[in-house]
Amino acid sequence: MFRGLRPLLRGSTYTGALFAYCGALASLPLLPFAALPALAWPSAPAGVAYALTALVWSALIAAVGLARTTRRVLIACARRMLAVPLPDPVEKGPRADRRRTPLWLLAQVALGWVAQLGVLLFVMGLLLPGGWAGAEAGVSVDGRTLRLDSGLPSWAAALGCLLLAAALCPAVTYALRWLAPRLLGPSPAERLALAAERERALAERNRLAHELHDSIGHTLTAATIQAAVAGEILRADPVAARAALRSIEESSRAALEDLDYVLGVLREEHGGTAPARTLADLPELLDRLRHMGAVVEPELSGDLALVRGTLSRAAYRILQEGLTNAVRHGAGGPVRVTVAAAPDALELTVVNRTGTGPGAFPTSGHGLPGLTERVRLLHGGIEAGPDGAGHWRLAVRLPVRVPA
Numbered sequence: 001m002f003r004g005l006r007p008l009l010r011g012s013t014y015t016g017a018l019f020a021y022c023g024a025l026a027s028l029p030l031l032p033f034a035a036l037p038a039l040a041w042p043s044a045p046a047g048v049a050y051a052l053t054a055l056v057w058s059a060l061i062a063a064v065g066l067a068r069t070t071r072r073v074l075i076a077c078a079r080r081m082l083a084v085p086l087p088d089p090v091e092k093g094p095r096a097d098r099r100r101t102p103l104w105l106l107a108q109v110a111l112g113w114v115a116q117l118g119v120l121l122f123v124m125g126l127l128l129p130g131g132w133a134g135a136e137a138g139v140s141v142d143g144r145t146l147r148l149d150s151g152l153p154s155w156a157a158a159l160g161c162l163l164l165a166a167a168l169c170p171a172v173t174y175a176l177r178w179l180a181p182r183l184l185g186p187s188p189a190e191r192l193a194l195a196a197e198r199e200r201a202l203a204e205r206n207r208l209a210h211e212l213h214d215s216i217g218h219t220l221t222a223a224t225i226q227a228a229v230a231g232e233i234l235r236a237d238p239v240a241a242r243a244a245l246r247s248i249e250e251s252s253r254a255a256l257e258d259l260d261y262v263l264g265v266l267r268e269e270h271g272g273t274a275p276a277r278t279l280a281d282l283p284e285l286l287d288r289l290r291h292m293g294a295v296v297e298p299e300l301s302g303d304l305a306l307v308r309g310t311l312s313r314a315a316y317r318i319l320q321e322g323l324t325n326a327v328r329h330g331a332g333g334p335v336r337v338t339v340a341a342a343p344d345a346l347e348l349t350v351v352n353r354t355g356t357g358p359g360a361f362p363t364s365g366h367g368l369p370g371l372t373e374r375v376r377l378l379h380g381g382i383e384a385g386p387d388g389a390g391h392w393r394l395a396v397r398l399p400v401r402v403p404a
Contacts, residue, residue: 007170012083016173017115019081023105024112030060061109062102071101074108075184082173084180104183111172118168125162128154206373221324223248225292247291278312279304279339285320286337294327295334302341311398314378315339315346321371322350322394330354330392348396351387371396 007013034057038049064070068089075086230244282304286296307315319337326335330352338349368384371394375382380398387393 008166013170013173015081016176017169019077020108020112020172020176021115023108024116027061027109031057034060058106061105065102065105074101074104078180078184082177082180084177086180086185100183104179107179111175114168115172118165121161121165125158125165128158128161221328222288222292223252225327229293244291247288277316279307279315281316282319289323289327292327296337297334298337300339304339304341307341307346311346311400314374315348315398318348318371318374318396319350326350326352344400346398346400350394352392353390354392
């Protein structure tokens, strides 16, 4: 018994009934327009006029539901007043999916009038006992009227009205909550569109994560090593220490540009001009490594100026990651960098000595998998592993023309 009373003790039950009641009230301004056809046909029987008015009224209510704005407003209200988790509608969803909104509006309006009937029954339940305020109850059928006395029958009728009113309110709320996911929730086509949109957003975030890992990781490694070097030679060679500090400043400024761009994209704002570092910026990258004390032996062949666009940007990031790993985890000695641009492919190679020198730092383990994914998306090949005794080799081959 008490379990059956629980819905009556929840505030959400009454907010749901209020939501339905608001739908019924919102439909009233359309009623005068719906009555125009019946008024234009004065000779029509009363039953036909009522049916025609109800039909036109339903059509007008359904027409309101075809608007995109109506669907968005209804979903927002259902989320708040019915506590039903509904995703936002897809902006470019199929038109057939929006045709469920008129069905929801018609159901909401109908349930709203049921909720108003519950209010009327509640008022009757308060007024009927003992003929209070002169209230009487009666039923008329074919000219025959049955009226209740002010004694026990009126009390029984009042109890019946109160019980029915108490049952209608949870029933209306339950019906709305059952219908909301089916009529306002995403259809299979909309679910596919939402999944595609989430996939695009995830791909963009993964791309930004790679960008941050490549640029910020390299900069922090370089700045940390340069700071350690500057601290060691500050007294012995102030000029070299100042050069190291200037290199830290330049590297940090470049990293801030990358970070500002990525944060702007994550905030869905225009983050300004995207930092588009390409193979043309490779000499600057090598100079920063030399300021760190690394010995770099570059070997460039082919016309690198002909490598442009995405391929050039990806090649720069790959070399940046490879050189950063060489400085972090290498055992000192020269780092050989080979960039060979051919008409059909771009080959990148980084070779360094293996070991854990003073420049070694903990790794997140995302560098090589990130490189592999980047190369795979460009339809290229990657090899990373020992190269003879005491050396590590990273070799990447990127096709200039992606195969169809």
